Amino acid sequence: xxxxxxxxxxxxxxxxxxxxxxxxxxxxxxxxxxxxxxxxxxxxxxxxxxxxxxxxxxxxxxxxxxxxxxxxxxxxxxxxxxxxxxxxxxxxxxxxxxxxxxxxxxxxxxxxxxxxxxxxxxxxxxxxxxxxxxxxxxxxxxxxxxxxxxxxxxxxxxxxxxxxxxxxxxxxxxxxxxxxxxxxxxxxxxxxxxxxxxxxxxxxxxxxxxxxxxxxxxxxxxxxxxxxxxxxxxxxxxxxxxxxxxxxxxxxxxxxxxxxxxxxxxxxxxxxxxxxxxxxxxxxxxxxxxxxxxxxxxxxxxxxxxxxxxxxxxxxxxxxxxxxxxxxxxxxxxxxxxxxxxxxxxxxxxxxxxxxxxxxxxxxxxxxxxxxxxxxxxxxxxxxxxxxxxxxxxxxxxxxxxxxxxxxxxxxxxxxxxxxxxxxxxxxxxxxxxxxxxxxxxxxxxxxxxxxxxxxxxxxxxxxxxxxxxxx
Amino acid sequence: xxxxxxxxxxxxxxxxxxxxxxxxxxxxxxxxxxxxxxxxxxxxxxxxxxxxxxxxxxxxxxxxxxxxxxxxxxxxxxxxxxxxxxxxxxxxxxxxxxxxxxxxxxxxxxxxxxxxxxxxxxxxxxxxxxxxxxxxxxxxxxxxxxxxxxxxxxxxxxxxxxxxxxxxxxxxxxxxxxxxxxxxxxxxxxxxxxxxxxxxxxxxxxxxxxxxxxxxxxxxxxxxxxxxxxxxxxxxxxxxxxxxxxxxxxxxxxxxxxxxxxxxxxxxxxxxxxxxxxxxxxxxxxxxxxxxxxxxxxxxxxxxxxxxxxxxxxxxxxxxxxxxxxxxxxxxxxxxxxxxxxxxxxxxxxxxxxxxxxxxxxxxxxxxxxxxxxxxxxxxxxxxxxxxxxxxxxxxxxxxxxxxxxxxxxxxxxxxxxxxxxxxxxxxxxxxxxxxxxxxxxxxxxxxxxxxxxxxxxxxxxxxxxxxxxxxxxxxxxxxxxx
Numbered sequence: 001x002x003x004x005x006x007x008x009x010x011x012x013x014x015x016x017x018x019x020x021x022x023x024x025x026x027x028x029x030x031x032x033x034x035x036x037x038x039x040x041x042x043x044x045x046x047x048x049x050x051x052x053x054x055x056x057x058x059x060x061x062x063x064x065x066x067x068x069x070x071x072x073x074x075x076x077x078x079x080x081x082x083x084x085x086x087x088x089x090x091x092x093x094x095x096x097x098x099x100x101x102x103x104x105x106x107x108x109x110x111x112x113x114x115x116x117x118x119x120x121x122x123x124x125x126x127x128x129x130x131x132x133x134x135x136x137x138x139x140x141x142x143x144x145x146x147x148x149x150x151x152x153x154x155x156x157x158x159x160x161x162x163x164x165x166x167x168x169x170x171x172x173x174x175x176x177x178x179x180x181x182x183x184x185x186x187x188x189x190x191x192x193x194x195x196x197x198x199x200x201x202x203x204x205x206x207x208x209x210x211x212x213x214x215x216x217x218x219x220x221x222x223x224x225x226x227x228x229x230x231x232x233x234x235x236x237x238x239x240x241x242x243x244x245x246x247x248x249x250x251x252x253x254x255x256x257x258x259x260x261x262x263x264x265x266x267x268x269x270x271x272x273x274x275x276x277x278x279x280x281x282x283x284x285x286x287x288x289x290x291x292x293x294x295x296x297x298x299x300x301x302x303x304x305x306x307x308x309x310x311x312x313x314x315x316x317x318x319x320x321x322x323x324x325x326x327x328x329x330x331x332x333x334x335x336x337x338x339x340x341x342x343x344x345x346x347x348x349x350x351x352x353x354x355x356x357x358x359x360x361x362x363x364x365x366x367x368x369x370x371x372x373x374x375x376x377x378x379x380x381x382x383x384x385x386x387x388x389x390x391x392x393x394x395x396x397x398x399x400x401x402x403x404x405x406x407x408x409x410x411x412x413x414x415x416x417x418x419x420x421x422x423x424x425x426x427x428x429x430x431x432x433x434x435x436x437x438x439x440x441x442x443x444x445x446x447x448x449x450x451x452x453x454x455x456x457x458x459x460x461x462x463x464x465x466x467x468x469x470x471x472x
Numbered sequence: 473x474x475x476x477x478x479x480x481x482x483x484x485x486x487x488x489x490x491x492x493x494x495x496x497x498x499x500x501x502x503x504x505x506x507x508x509x510x511x512x513x514x515x516x517x518x519x520x521x522x523x524x525x526x527x528x529x530x531x532x533x534x535x536x537x538x539x540x541x542x543x544x545x546x547x548x549x550x551x552x553x554x555x556x557x558x559x560x561x562x563x564x565x566x567x568x569x570x571x572x573x574x575x576x577x578x579x580x581x582x583x584x585x586x587x588x589x590x591x592x593x594x595x596x597x598x599x600x601x602x603x604x605x606x607x608x609x610x611x612x613x614x615x616x617x618x619x620x621x622x623x624x625x626x627x628x629x630x631x632x633x634x635x636x637x638x639x640x641x642x643x644x645x646x647x648x649x650x651x652x653x654x655x656x657x658x659x660x661x662x663x664x665x666x667x668x669x670x671x672x673x674x675x676x677x678x679x680x681x682x683x684x685x686x687x688x689x690x691x692x693x694x695x696x697x698x699x700x701x702x703x704x705x706x707x708x709x710x711x712x713x714x715x716x717x718x719x720x721x722x723x724x725x726x727x728x729x730x731x732x733x734x735x736x737x738x739x740x741x742x743x744x745x746x747x748x749x750x751x752x753x754x755x756x757x758x759x760x761x762x763x764x765x766x767x768x769x770x771x772x773x774x775x776x777x778x779x780x781x782x783x784x785x786x787x788x789x790x791x792x793x794x795x796x797x798x799x800x801x802x803x804x805x806x807x808x809x810x811x812x813x814x815x816x817x818x819x820x821x822x823x824x825x826x827x828x829x830x831x832x833x834x835x836x837x838x839x840x841x842x843x844x845x846x847x848x849x850x851x852x853x854x855x856x857x858x859x860x861x862x863x864x865x866x867x868x869x870x871x872x873x874x875x876x877x878x879x880x881x882x883x884x885x886x887x888x889x890x891x892x893x894x895x896x897x898x899x900x901x902x903x904x905x906x907x908x909x910x911x912x913x914x915x916x917x918x919x920x921x922x923x924x925x926x927x928x929x930x931x932x933x934x935x936x937x938x939x940x941x942x943x944x945x946x947x948x949x950x951x952x953x954x955x
Contacts, residue, residue, distance in 0.1 A: 039573045043790045045566070045674040046553040046575060048707050078786050080833075082810065089789025134806075136794070265833035267842060270679035270783060273708050 003194040003229050006202055007154035007221060011167060012145050013177045014123060014185035015058045021122050021144035022049030022092070029183050033128065033137035041142035043087035048271050051076065055144035056099065056275045058176040059120045060285050062146055063100030065174050065292055066167075068118055070282050074099040076120070076269040081262045084136050085125040093121035093147075095266040099275065107162050114151040120275075121145050140184075152191065152202065157221035161214045164188065165316075169293045173318045178356070187212045190220055193238070194228045203228075204238040208245050208252050220245040223252055296321060304334035310342045319358035323367075330368020333375045340371055344388060362391035370398035379406055382454035410456045415448075418456070419464045422447040433469055441465060478692040481638050482540045485532055492532065492543035496525035496587050499545040503589055503636045511611045512621070512631035513590035514550045514560055521545065524587040531585055540695050542585035547637035549628050550591035551598055552683070553672035554578055557588075561674050562606035563596045565791050565798045565817035575672020576704045577641055577683050584699050589637050593627025596819045597788065598648055598676040600624050601887050602876060605821040612878060613655060615916060619875040622652030628686050629656040633949050639687040639696050643673055645680045646776055647871070647894025650906035653686050654870035654919020657908045657949045659693045659936060660686045662894075664926045665901030666711040668697075669704030675787040677780035680898040689948055690907070690936035694720055697929060716930040724938040725758035727931075730863030732766040735893055739872055746910030746918040747869045753942050754867070754935070762863040768852050769896060775852065776895040777888060778832050778845035784822075785829025791817060824884065849899050856900045860925040865932060868893050870906040870919035893921060903929045907936045908947035917947070 020027055023040035039047040060070045077095035098119035106112045125141035127134060148167065154160045168179040168186060179186040188211050193203035206228070208220045223245075228238050242261070243252040277285075291299075293315040300311035314324045324341055328334040349355055362370075370387055373379045379387075379402060387401040410418070422444050423430045432440035441462065448461045484490050503516050528543035548554065551561045553571040560566045574582075582588075593611040595603055603610030603626035611626040613619040614634035621630035625642030629652035632640045642649040644662035653660025661684045668683045675681060685696035694717045703712030731751055736744055755761050793799040793813035800812035818826070832841035859866060873890050876882065882890070897904040903924050910918040924932045940948065 039571075042795065044553075044572065044796075045559070045561075045569070045790070046551075046571070046670075046672040047573070048671050050706060050708055080786060080789060082789070082792070084792075084794055084806065087790060087795060089792065090786055263835045265786075265830065265835075265838075267782060267786070267833055267838075271675075271708065 002196075003225070003232065004197045004199075005155060005221065005225050006152045006193050006195060006205075007156075007160055008152035008191040009148075009150050009154070009160060009163065009188050010191070011148045011164065011186065011188040012123075013062070013148065013167070013171060013179060015055050015144040015146060016175070016177050017052055017054045017058060017144055019052060020142035021052045021055045021120070022142055025142065027143045029185070031139050033135070033139060036139040037141070041087075042138050049092060049269075051272050051275060052144060055120060056277065057281075057285060058144070059099050059118060059146045060277060060282065061174050061289060062148070062171055062176050063103060063118050064282075064286050064289055065170050066103040066105065066115060066118070066148070068100035068103030068115060070100055070277065070285075071097070072277050072279065072282070073097070074120075074275050076272045076275070077266045078269050079121075079264045079266055081264060083124070084134070085127055085138075085141070087125070087138060087141060091121060091124065092269055092272070094119035097274075105163055105166050107159055107166075109159070111153070111155075111159065113153045113159070113163055116149040116151055118146050118148050121147060152193075157218040160190065160221060161218050164214055164217060166293075169316050172356070173293050173315075174289055175318070180353070181213050184212060188217060190217060190224070192221060192224045192228070194225065194232060204240050206238065206241050206243050206252070208243045209255070211245055216245055216247055219250050220252055223250060227252070300334070300338070304328065304338075306334055306338040310338040313342050313346070314338055317355045317358060320355060323358060323360075323364045326364035327368040327371065330365050331371035331375060333371060336375065337368070337371050340367070340384075340388075344385060345392075348392065360392060361395040362388065363395070366391060366395075366397050373398065373402070380455060380457040382449060382456070382458055386454050406455055410452055415456060415460060415464055418448050418451055419444075419461065419468055422451070423465070423468055430469060441469075476638075477688045478540055478544055478638055478695055481544045482542070485528075485543045492525040492528040492587065493522065495543065496521050496545055496589070499589050499636060503631070506634055506636060509612065509617055510614060510621075510630050510634055510636075511593050511606075511609050512627045512634060512636055513547065514562060514593050514606075514608050514627065515558060516590040517557055517588050520557060520588050524582070524585070528585045528587060539584040539699065541581065541699055543587060544638040545587045545589040546581070547590055547592045547628050547631040547640040548578060548588060549594055549625050549640070549642045551594060551643060551674040551676075552578060552641065553674065554588070554591070557591065559591065559674065560607070561597045562594045562608055563818065563822070564607045566796075567607065567798065569796050571672075573672065576669035576702075576706065577700045578672065580700050580702060581641070590631070592625065592631055592640060592642070595624035595626070595648075596822050597674070597784070598624040598643060598645055598681075599784070599821050599825050601647065601651060601890055602878075602882075603627065603652075604878065604880065605819055607819060610878065613875045613916075615657065616875065616914070618877060619916070620655065620878050622655035622875065624648040624652075625660075625686060626652045626655075629653055629658055629660070632656070632658055632686055632688065639685055639692050641683060641696070641700070642686050643676075643681055643683050644894075644898065645676045645682075645780060646898050647891045649684050649686055650894050650904060650919070650921060651871050651891070653906045654908070654917065654921075655875040657917035657947065658686050658688060658906075659690050659908070660684065660906045661693045661697055661929065661933065662897060662904050663697060663701060663929055664713070664903040665898075666709050667701045667713050667903070667927065667929065669702065669707040669710040669712075671704055671706040671710075675783075677783040678787060679783060680776075680780055682898070689945070690905075690933050690940055691717070691720065693905070693936075694933045697933070701929075713927055713929070716933055719930045720934050720937050722934065722938045722941045723758075724754055724935055727754065727759040727865070727935060728762050728863040729754050729759045729935075730762045730764040730859060730866040732764045732769070732859070732866060732868070734766050734769040735868035739869060740912070742910070742912040743869050743872065743874070743918050747867065747920045750909045750920050750939060751867055753939065757938060757942055764859050764862055764866070766855060766859065766896070768848070768855050769892070771848050772852060772896040772899055773888060773892055775845040775848040776891070776899055777828070778841050779849065779899075781825045781829035782833050782842055783829070785826045785833065788818075788822065788826055793817070821884070852896060853900045856896075856902060856925075864924070865928070865935060866923040868921045868923065870894065870921040874912045874914070874916040874918060897921075897923055902926055903932055905929075905932045905936050907939055908949075909939070910947060
């Protein structure tokens with residue numbers, strides 16, 4: 001590689017507290033414009049903020065989950081800039097005394113990404129462009145945010161995306177944010193510069209603001225790599241600037257250069273007394289943390305024998321992992337349960353938001369019972385799939401959809417007879433298989449399964465057929 | 473009926489000598505008649521006053537335990553939010569701004585049955601010491617209408633001194649209650665920072681602002697203070713405190729009164745004499761005079777103006793014309809809209825302080841100004857801590873001047889300098905009271921200031937009461953309005 005990219009991320013995550021950070025208004029997403037507001041979150045003259053204690057605790061939980069140091073005393077500060085969605089002309093944030101510092105995330109390639117800090121701040125409102133007018137909706141104004149800032153430790157778009165996914169999984173698992181990028185409750189700014197591999201000094205960076213999907217994060221990094229590399233190779237300079245990413249064109253465009261950068265004029269917020277957490281508070285929060293996805297992943301693969309690819313998918317969604325653990329306990333086979341959820345259930349519950357909400361008709365215990373019958377050989381996998389399809393429609397227990405006949409299974413004699421019959425009735429695939437085409441066997445297996453309405457164990461059928469049809 | 477203080481008003485109402493509706497009508501008529509000359513009120517709130525008066529009469533008829541404030545007409549500074557009643561901060565920017573919510577103090581006083589006569593004139597956004605920065609024309613001094621009533625709560629002081637309100641509620645960021653009280657011959661209490669909720673007080677400098685009473689005497693000030701010194705969950709800096717009226721004995725025996733020479737440097741002779749006479753009066757009543765040092769006094773003004781302007785530049789950023797307030801008519805784009813709105817909506821003094829505050833917070837200047845001023849603030853707090861180990865209160869003049877002629881007698885910087893005695897108190901967050909203690913050669917009132925340690929309003933108001941009793945109230949505004 002001719003150029004090495006040096007990337008740092010600033011990720012904004014909305015905390016899922018019930019009320020806003022400085023007032024009692026709801027944080028619910030959506031709602032008629034300007035109905036989730038009050039004098040405080042619209043900055044009416046004379047109104048005063050009251051810091052939401054739960055927001056501070058959620059932010060501390062995020063810090064604990066990411067290995068940060070949590071400070072017993074942190075200070076809110078005013079960050080000044082003028083924009084219509086910011087009704088006080090300053091954002092109440094943190095500056096030189098953030099709540100959390102340090103911490104980090106280790107990626108699957110073994111590289112560690114260090115965190116600089118996590119601080120608390122308020123979200124701004126939203127501008128709504130109509131045909132002729134600019135409207136402002138302050139419903140989102142004052143929703144608590146944390147900003148998670150990394151060191152410039154990423155070297156590729158893939159690393160940045162993996163880190164974002166890991167943040168999302170972790171913050172969802174501890175229940176402090178829903179991290180829905182499509183709703184804006186998780187979004188990120190990318191800082192990127194290039195340098196020659198082996199150089200230690202940093203190049204001039206650009207900052208791409210407000211990326212609201214993993215795809216956009218990756219695409220913006222790739223685009224900036226290309227743009228900056230082209231400039232550098234032409235012997236030109238990269239100008240430090242702030243850029244916006246356009247999802248339609250896949251390009252970034254400059255919004256303002258360094259000369260026009262804001263001077264935020266930070267100073268300590270006099271209306272808010274410092275946020276205090278005692279050592280005891282912090283320990284209590286640490287103890288309240290649920291098992292984190294990383295340790296869950298290790299436990300699933302190392303202790304429960306779940307395939308790693310399945311384990312990654314299960315631990316990505318808090319509710320799915322809870323469902324899995326319950327079903328696996330009942331079925332007695334974690335590996336098969338994991339595989340069933342990831343192949344059978346995920347095929348139908350396919351969107352991210354459905355998986356996040358995870359509310360299948362078949363409850364975890366019922367699935368566990370069903371898969372328990374497979375484990376003990378009472379029914380075939382195929383019967384289980386068929387019964388599950390019905391449970392997924394109407395709920396209920398496994399036994400509601402499994403007949404005596406299903407439970408009987410197929411005797412060895414019957415299986416031999418049916419397989420012989422299938423070979424006779426399907427001479428073409430039989431001949432093909434004999435001629436060495438492995439795939440042809442599946443047509444014969446299918447014929448037997450149809451004949452038995454799925455009661456037969458497909459693996460046993462296959463073995464029987466191989467006996468009858470020795471290859472050349 | 474002659475105009476008088478709270479106790480007499482309350483007694484007359486309870487005895488049925490006059491109904492609250494009649495009393496309120498009389499105050500409203502007087503306010504209408506005198507306001508063109510005095511400009512004490514920006515708004516006279518007749519409908520609200522009459523409705524409250526009828527309610528008060530009903531409560532008076534019911535009898536039972538009621539507050540002394542029930543039915544007494546009062547004036548509220550026009551930077552305190554009143555839902556449905558315009559609240560202007562004496563600025564073109566908020567000339568037609570009608571708040572949608574009530575300030576905490578207004579809620580508390582209304583619950584006691586107080587009757588709101590009007591919203592008091594002030595310096596624009598409370599930035600000024602003479603009322604001359606009011607967009608509506610500054611309040612005049614009832615004792616001499618060619619002179620200022622002081623500032624920034626000048627309208628409140630003028631209304632009370634002229635007998636157009638029984639008492640008033642002001643705000644004090646660098647002396648804005650105490651100085652107009654001293655110019656108008658009234659008692660003005662700046663409570664400890666945090667004693668009274670700031671919820672609904674339109675901010676000038678958040679870490680200095682505090683709401684307090686302006687009244688005709690120490691007992692009235694204590695009664696009003698007792699009604700408003702409540703902790704409020706909507707103001708994180710509010711702590712509230714217990715009432716003080718019960719502790720007022722008028723006995724100052726053993727009180728250690730501190731006198732720091734720095735406050736008496738370059739003082740006009742009549743002010744110097746009046747305050748020193750007051751010190752002797754305390755001594756004669758059994759108090760002990762203690763000499764203390766306050767060498768940092770001369771750094772108080774720069775520290776105050778840097779920090780207060782920094783906070784002001786931030787607090788006033790929200791006035792962009794988008795959600796409420798003045799809007800410019802001619803503009804090509806959003807940037808120009810905001811720039812013109814602010815240039816046209818704010819007066820010169822407000823613009824000056826916004827610029828100054830923006831400058832001291834700017835990258836490259838922050839350490840030289842804001843940070844250094846913060847260090848001074850900490851050092852001054854230390855000095856005060858030391859001073860209050862040696863004495864119970866400090867006695868100083870309230871201002872080095874008496875009421876100035878209206879119409880730009882002083883330059884902006886000279887005007888800032890007249891705040892020298894009052895700003896240290898806001899820097900440290902301490903309580904202080906201004907008490908009338910004499911008259912100058914022109915017959916204008918002179919005020920002395922008693923500064924106490926945090927939450928010693930009880931001690932200060934008691935000393936003020938003692939002084940009133942020792943001097944037979946001869947420096948207080950006379951019952952007829954003092955003219």
